[in-house]
Amino acid sequence: MVKITINGRNINAPEGVTVLHAARENNINIPTLCENEAVAPYGACRLCLVEIKTAKGRQRLVTSCLYQVEEGLTVQTNTERIQKIRKMLIELLLARCPDSDVIQQMAKEHGVTGGRLTPQTGNNKCILCANCARTCEEVVGVSAISLSKRGVERELTTPFGEDNSDDCIGCGSCSYSCPTGAITMEDKNGTRKITWPHNEMKFKMKKCSVCGQFWAPVKQVEYVAKTSGTPVTDYDICPNCRE
Ligand code: SF4
Ligand code: FES
Incomplete structure (x- = not known):
């Protein structure tokens, strides 16, 4: 201690x-x-x-x-000095991501009203914190997305800026780890759609052979089976029906 x-x-x-x-x-x-x-x-x-x-x-x-x-x-x-710097940082973030509820709330809590800087347009909520890319690499072990380019052009992209990332398994960890809601995920009619700031991808989902619910992207199931050394047929049943 x-x-x-x-x-x-x-x-x-x-x-x-x-x-x-x-x-x-x-x-x-x-x-x-x-x-x-x-x-x-x-x-x-x-x-x-x-x-x-x-x-x-x-x-x-x-x-x-x-x-x-x-x-x-x-x-x-x-301290007063900290508060001043923090307010300036939040003002910059608000100008960059005026549509992010999280940043708006933070600005409100710190008495930042904006107005001095021109807000960016285009519903960009990404603050370039790399939480998504770090989670993808360090937790999932995939590295399907990363921050690329420098300065004002810096952005979150898939490898080589392609619309599709072959490596992405559709697990959605990036969406869960994003602090500003810049990555969204929707499961509908057997398809998962993940939307990043500059592109989106769709993933076919696996159907549970017992209850019929779509419960995880097929690519994610195949990845888990491969990395854990278990047969992919072990995942024919969803976690709820397995209990
Ligand atoms: S998408 Fe979210 S988690 Fe990824 S860099 Fe942007 S703000 Fe950070
Ligand atoms: S730099 Fe510490 S929380 Fe972002």
Whole structure:
């Protein structure tokens, strides 16, 4: 355990955890968008900025989702300086993604009204945090999508910018992990449709041989069977009917 203070509160935190983790464990709220415990920390949105002072007296701003606790660390999560930077970051995100309910709500909570920057059009809700791509690679093990290009052209795409990604198994993990609702998923009439900011793909779904419900994309079932070394026929019955 190491002793730190957050906003003046004395806290004992396990070695190796991030400042964000220690804050959350002690019910201290730090706003985040790109943080996702299922994947390695990335530090894309910068909203979790905090001010720190080390035991040696060094002061600076750090992203709390990346910075690990250390003995004698003093953390401030909501100073005037932090609030000003956070508001500016949210204003930029709002201009980029004016149609995202999540960003709108965040702007409201932080008193950001927009108006100084011209909002982008086209219902783009992607903040380029790469949560989707990191989940696809690190959790699913597929790497069907990634961020490509640089600067203002940076975007989420399938490999080589093709409309279709052969690697994609249609599991929808990207949609679940997206913090801003930029990726949607719909299951209808035996087909799953996943819509990313710049393309969409459809996947045939597997029908349960007992209840007749379509319960998972065929490609996902085949992938799970292959990676687990089990016969694909083991998945003829949906999880509900197997219980
Ligand atoms: S689609 Fe969502 S998860 Fe993927 S980069 Fe954009 S905001 Fe992040
Ligand atoms: S949550 Fe830390 S940079 Fe996004």
